[in-house]
Amino acid sequence: MTTSTHPQIDHLDLLESHAIFIIREVVAECERPVLLFSGGKDSAVLLHLAVKAFAPQKLPFPVMHVDTGHNFPEVLAYRDERVATLGLRLEVASVQEAIDQGRVPDPGPLGMRNQLQTRALLDGIEKHKFDAAFGGARRDEDKARAKERVLSFRGVFGGWDPKIQRPELWQLYQGKVNAGENLRAFPLSDWTELDVWNYIRRENVPLPSIYFAHERPVLKRDNMWLAVGEFIHPQHGEVVERHLVRFRTVGDASCTGAVRSGADTLDAIIAEISVTNVSERGATRADDRFSETAMEDRKREGYF
Amino acid sequence: MTEPTSDLLRFATVGSVDDGKSTLIGRLLVDTRQLFDDQLEAVATASAKRGVGDLDLSFVTDGLRAERDQGITIDVAYRYAATPTRKFVIADCPGHVQYTRNMATGASTADVALVVLDASKGLKEQTRRHLCIAALLGVRHVIVAANKMDVAKWDEAVYLAVVDQVNEVSARLGFTSSVVIPVSALAGDNVVEPGFMANWYQGPTVLQALEAAPAGSWASSSSGARLPIQWVLRQHGGGRTYAGMVNGGEFTVGQEVHLMPQGVKTVLKAINGPRGGLEVALPGLSVDFDLTDETDAGRSDMLATAPLPTATSEFEATICWFSDKSLTNGARLRLKHTTRSTPVRVTGIAGTLDVGTLEVGPANEVVLNDIGLVHLATAEPIVVDDYRDNRVTGSFILIDEVTNATVAAGMIGHANFL
Numbered sequence: 003m004t005t006s007t008h009p010q011i012d013h014l015d016l017l018e019s020h021a022i023f024i025i026r027e028v029v030a031e032c033e034r035p036v037l038l039f040s041g042g043k044d045s046a047v048l049l050h051l052a053v054k055a056f057a058p059q060k061l062p063f064p065v066m067h068v069d070t071g072h073n074f075p076e077v078l079a080y081r082d083e084r085v086a087t088l089g090l091r092l093e094v095a096s097v098q099e100a101i102d103q104g105r106v107p108d109p110g111p112l113g114m115r116n117q118l119q120t121r122a123l124l125d126g127i128e129k130h131k132f133d134a135a136f137g138g139a140r141r142d143e144d145k146a147r148a149k150e151r152v153l154s155f156r157g158v159f160g161g162w163d164p165k166i167q168r169p170e171l172w173q174l175y176q177g178k179v180n181a182g183e184n185l186r187a188f189p190l191s192d193w194t195e196l197d198v199w200n201y202i203r204r205e206n207v208p209l210p211s212i213y214f215a216h217e218r219p220v221l222k223r224d225n226m227w228l229a230v231g232e233f234i235h236p237q238h239g240e241v242v243e244r245h246l247v248r249f250r251t252v253g254d255a256s257c258t259g260a261v262r263s264g265a266d267t268l269d270a271i272i273a274e275i276s277v278t279n280v281s282e283r284g285a286t287r288a289d290d291r292f293s294e295t296a297m298e299d300r301k302r303e304g305y306f
Numbered sequence: 307m308t309e310p311t312s313d314l315l316r317f318a319t320v321g322s323v324d325d326g327k328s329t330l331i332g333r334l335l336v337d338t339r340q341l342f343d344d345q346l347e348a349v350a351t352a353s354a355k356r357g358v359g360d361l362d363l364s365f366v367t368d369g370l371r372a373e374r375d376q377g378i379t380i381d382v383a384y385r386y387a388a389t390p391t392r393k394f395v396i397a398d399c400p401g402h403v404q405y406t407r408n409m410a411t412g413a414s415t416a417d418v419a420l421v422v423l424d425a426s427k428g429l430k431e432q433t434r435r436h437l438c439i440a441a442l443l444g445v446r447h448v449i450v451a452a453n454k455m456d457v458a459k460w461d462e463a464v465y466l467a468v469v470d471q472v473n474e475v476s477a478r479l480g481f482t483s484s485v486v487i488p489v490s491a492l493a494g495d496n497v498v499e500p501g502f503m504a505n506w507y508q509g510p511t512v513l514q515a516l517e518a519a520p521a522g523s524w525a526s527s528s529s530g531a532r533l534p535i536q537w538v539l540r541q542h543g544g545g546r547t548y549a550g551m552v553n554g555g556e557f558t559v560g561q562e563v564h565l566m567p568q569g570v571k572t573v574l575k576a577i578n579g580p581r582g583g584l585e586v587a588l589p590g591l592s593v594d595f596d597l598t599d600e601t602d603a604g605r606s607d608m609l610a611t612a613p614l615p616t617a618t619s620e621f622e623a624t625i626c627w628f629s630d631k632s633l634t635n636g637a638r639l640r641l642k643h644t645t646r647s648t649p650v651r652v653t654g655i656a657g658t659l660d661v662g663t664l665e666v667g668p669a670n671e672v673v674l675n676d677i678g679l680v681h682l683a684t685a686e687p688i689v690v691d692d693y694r695d696n697r698v699t700g701s702f703i704l705i706d707e708v709t710n711a712t713v714a715a716g717m718i719g720h721a722n723f724l
Binding site: 011013015016018019020022023026027029030054055056057058059141142144145146148149151164165167168169170171172173174176178179180191192194278279280281284285294295298 | 314344348351371372374380383385386395407410414537539540541549551581588592642643645647697698701705710715
């Protein structure tokens with residue numbers, strides 16, 4: 003460890019410290035927390051912060067991957083590498099299992115599974131009796147998320163009711179719930195997409211390779227570049243092309259779009275998103291395009 | 307006084323329903339080009355769908371379905387913006403009296419209140435209530451947008467009447483600075499671009515006022531350094547360190563610190579920050595401390611330097627009450643203060659504030675949205691500073707023991723105007 007003689011602290015230092023404060027507060031107040039780990043950049047940063055919050059002890063709670071079954075192989079490999087390196091306990095809440103057991107309808111081989119994540123998530127929370135689930139959601143991502151508390155209270159059905167949120171004043175995070183209820187905790191609430199990338203660069207947070215520019219077969223659907231592979235095949239005259247692309251977010255492989263980009267380093271990525279005209283979800287998420295309040299509606303049903 | 311981030315200003319919108327808070331924030335964000343193309347397009351689509359014109363600017367922050375359908379703000383929207391001068395964290399708060407608790411949530415971390423009012427209507431009761439709450443929460447600087455000046459035909463007399471009202475309330479509530487700006491949020495005059503309709507006005511635009519406002523005042527403090535302990539970390543080799551987030555002032559290695567409420571003195575042996583060892587721990591940093599002596603310190607205790615806080619189980623406080631169920635003398639609740647939760651009982655109600663006259667009158671109960679002066683007794687002692695000296699160690703919340711709902715925001719002591 004090096005000792006800093008320069009006590010100056012910047013915006014990223016304060017965001018980092020505040021997030022660590024929130025994580026420690028939730029773990030102290032709740033009985034059985036869990037960290038939702040998708041392998042995306044936000045959950046990578048969240049995990050990095052959680053490890054810092056309790057170092058040198060091991061992370062005092064497990065991580066859970068809500069697995070839609072439509073994964074990018076690079077992301078699964080990354081998840082398993084992180085779990086092994088950090089000595090984490092991994093739980094998997096599987097959408098495929100929920101389909102196989104008939105808990106949710108099968109959307110078919112080409113159907114989107116983001117909607118079904120909610121059920122797998124709620125079943126996972128119930129099975130392990132988790133009373134708090136950390137997520138990497140940020141308020142700048144979406145207009146409904148912009149309204150949500152850092153500690154988002156969820157009733158016995160797991161849904162978010164935006165009309166009766168708990169007041170959340172100062173730095174007093176109140177995590178008490180009754181049996182069967184739970185909390186979602188969002189320590190990155192005040193971070194922007196650019197803050198996340200700047201932090202990843204500063205801290206050398208490892209990421210899945212698909213965040214960096216690479217050439218792959220893609221096809222254009224609904225004005226979005228989708229990766230051709232196990233879950234996306236050309237239909238009705240769609241043309242497969244090879245392009246240099248990268249992913250700006252990582253989600254279900256059947257509805258997460260790639261962006262044409264040559265940014266293959268963190269510096270290049272930060273330069274690229276500093277001047278972009280399109281929001282992160284607007285550029286990459288097919289599931290948010292169907293309705294004006296897609297995110298709010300999913301949260302009301304119990305989504306992250 | 308410490309001002310850790312002068313490049314970041316946190317502000318909250320304040321004022322009555324329908325006076326144009328969300329529209330003003332929408333205008334500010336659109337005219338400073340903070341919105342992505344797809345977000346702007348989505349606002350246009352939602353506006354067309356509801357027949358409210360080409361671009362209803364309030365939809366930029368009013369993101370919930372019910373908000374757009376009813377044309378009101380229900381809960382705080384947090385937005386992040388940056389101009390070449392500084393970064394902003396914006397809390398766009400609801401104006402409706404029913405959602406006062408959400409306004410208090412948004413204002414509790416603000417450096418500055420951006421007050422929006424309908425210039426022709428002046429200071430309504432709800433605007434005065436919000437100003438009182440902002441003042442109680444420790445906001446010292448207000449920027450007042452006298453909005454809808456286009457409707458008032460840019461009549462200087464209308465503006466001057468607002469200035470008089472604001473000056474009177476501002477002096478009473480102890481704001482150290484207030485500026486009143488004639489604005490049309492709808493047309494954009496004096497928000498980001500100067501307005502040419504008011505040739506009698508020479509002052510700043512809203513954006514200029516926000517860029518000039520003192521930042522970091524939220525964290526400023528006249529107490530000593532404080533570390534409410536959140537967690538005890540076991541170190542390799544058997545030692546323990548004490549983790550928490552610093553507030554109030556800075557700690558330095560080698561310094562004498564007091565463990566409270568035990569009243570034990572020890573010396574700060576080492577500081578670990580998120581990026582490694584530190585000589586000095588500044589407010590806002592999450593750290594863990596190694597102490598020279600063995601102690602029984604644990605979560606909810608506090609490490610402090612002079613001037614020291616007070617360990618007490620009986621104190622006077624100012625509360626904003628958020629529950630439909632009134633608070634009466636003798637009521638039992640749970641209190642969360644820094645990292646300690648303890649049962650608490652109301653031992654007296656000294657009075658409630660009339661937001662019209664700004665006088666405190668006697669009361670038997672504190673009802674929904676009241677500001678009350680109360681006496682409280684806690685089961686365990688808490689380690690406090692007066693709220694005016696330290697917003698972290700001077701604040702608490704009250705929690706319903708059965709539902710776990712947060713029913714009040716509390717501040718140790720009382721403001722000068724009470």
